[in-house]
Amino acid sequence: MSSPRILVIDDxxxxxxxxxxxxxxxxxxxxSAETLAQARACLAQHDYALVLTDMRLRxxxxxxxVHEISASARPIPIAVITAFGSADNAVTALKAGAFDYLSKPIRVEQLRQVVHSALRIDEADTPAVSAAGPLxxxxxxxxxxxxxxxxxxxLARSMAPVAITGESGSGKELAARDIHSQSARAGKAFVxxxxxxxxxxxxxxxxxxxxKGAFTGAAEDRDGFFQAASGGTLLLDEVADLPLAMQVKLLRAIQERRVRKVGATTEEPVDVRLISATHQNLADWVEQGKFRQDLYYRLNVIELRLPPLRERRDDVGLLAGVILQRLAGTDTVTxxxxxxxxALQGCTFPGNVRELENILERAMAFASDHLIEVADLALRQTVPVLVPIPVPAAEPLAESASVVAPVDEMAAEKSITEALPASLPDHLDEVERDIIRRALARTHFNRTQAAELLGISFRQLRYRMQRLDIHGPE
Known part of the structure; x- marks a missing residue:
């Protein structure tokens, strides 16, 4: 079997x-090639496992x-060589589709890391390219x-840092795990x-x-998150919460691809794919001085936005089925x-998929015969649905009537307004009374367990039972 072939382009x-x-x-x-013309001739004759090219050629x-290879029928991993301090060029290349980059002066261990990562990608036949689609x-x-x-x-075929944005509960960590599992780093750690x-x-x-001995309590040497994710992927969740002092140290680690343990005198190389996630608008935080601009550009090379659940209501049924099946385990699926x-598809879900999961988990406790009804969901109605109030038909006017008595609009509006509060609170009390009774029946009137099922405190349950006149069994 022939060895993988690499193309080096530098003048x-x-x-x-x-x-x-x-x-x-x-x-x-x-x-090797000195010019773009020579490189294109080589690419036309051979298949390459990796292309290394300088940014500036004759x-x-x-x-x-980078653009040509990215748009080709069989994209080849291509790494660019940038001058020292040319961070903008590296970011531009990664956004254009480059697999990775090397900064001058090139260190041998960094070159080896890039080559090994590229060869894993070239050889890996991940589920992402299967006919059935990605898993x-x-x-x-x-x-x-x-x-x-x-x-x-x-994104899985690149080493470029990815910034995942989206509201809380929209699945940012799942997206990061999917990027990792579809990449050539899938066999390594995801931290x-x-x-x-x-x-x-x-x-x-x-x-x-x-x-060991770097500070009080450091009884032995210990690796950090970067070392634990070596060869794999490191997810920085809620990266906006990093203090400014730590942002400086993180920026250096990203630029140099080397870290120094606390108490150590030398740095060690690290090989990680960085993914960051946040529900904040980092661009606004940069303007407010809460987040370093240089770190923002390093992390936000490629942005992946996750839509909130309210923007994909058609997925609610499919998501609910998957969640209910997982919650059931080996039992009968509800x-x-x-x-x-x-009713679920009409919700706004401010907590997104995580809120949907909580609603379904609670509803399963109230469901009868493994069937969830609307009442089991205990949804909070933000806009109450008003039942039309029947209005008696008016007496026909005599044909000879020349004067029509004016309608007392204020009196009519007052009667309708008084009728609504008289029925709506009673209806809501009856719904709450029924939910609490079912929770008590399911827990054999163990009020502590019933409160846990309902997601309220014991004192709140006791207060509601007194207000709704709910008593224990004789």
Missing amino acids: EADLRELLEITLLKMGLDVD DGLGIEL LRLVGESAAMQDVRAQIVR AVNCGAIPEALMEAEFFGYR VLSPEALV
Whole structure:
């Protein structure tokens, strides 16, 4: 079996020779070119596992080749070589479709990391390219979700940082896991970090690790999140919660691809794919001075927006079926009645999929015969549906009547207004009384368990029972 072939494009003979020697020592076949014209001729003759190109060449820019290869029938991983400090060029190349980038002066270990990642992508035959389509965790057949899944499959072939935006509960971590599982890094670790849950004093040690004796309580060497995700993917969830001091250290780790443990004197290389997620508008935070602009551009190379559930109501039924099946486990699956499904599709879901899951989990506790009705959902009506009040027909006017008595509009409006409060509170009390009674019956009148089922405190349940005149069994 022949070795993978690499194409190196650079007009600096010394650098080109250094790259060739390093790649040959790795057991790879290498072709080299000085110009875009020579590179295009090589690409027409051979299949390459990776293309390495400088950004500035004698007859053009390497970004032109990035566009051409990205648009080709068989996209080849292409990494660009940028000058020291040219972060903008690297970001531009990644947005254009480059697989990765190398900064001058090129370090051998960084070159090896890029090559190994590219070869894994070239050799991997992931489910994303199967005829049945990608096996993703994100559920939905709406046009919005189909577009999201298509973006995930494309993003999985790159090393470019991805910023996932979306409201709370919309599935940002699931999207990150899908990107990881469809990539060549699927066999390595996926590490998700909630940036808002780490005390600021411990943040550097948690991210980069520490040496024994670095501080009080450091009884042994310990790796951080970057080392734990080595070769895999690191998700920075709620990245907007990072304090400014930590943002500076994170930026250096991203730029240098090296981290230094707390208490250590030397840095060590790290190989991770970075994905960030937040429900905040980071661009606004940058303007307000809460988030560093340079870090924002490093993380937000490619943006993936997840639509809220209210923008894909057609997916509610499919999502509900998947959630109910998962909640049932090995038991009989509980299903929604047609009326209950319509009621769910009319919700705004400010908590998105997470709120839908909570509603269904609570409804399963009230459902009879594994069928969820509208009352079991206990939905909060933001706009009450008013029942039309019958108005008696008016007496026919005599044909000879020449004067029509004026209608007392204020009196009529007052009678309708008085009629509504007289019936609506009673109806709502009856609905609440029925839900509480069913919860008490299901728990054999164990009020503590009933309160947990209803998602309220014991004191709130006791108050409601007194107000609604609900008593225990004789």
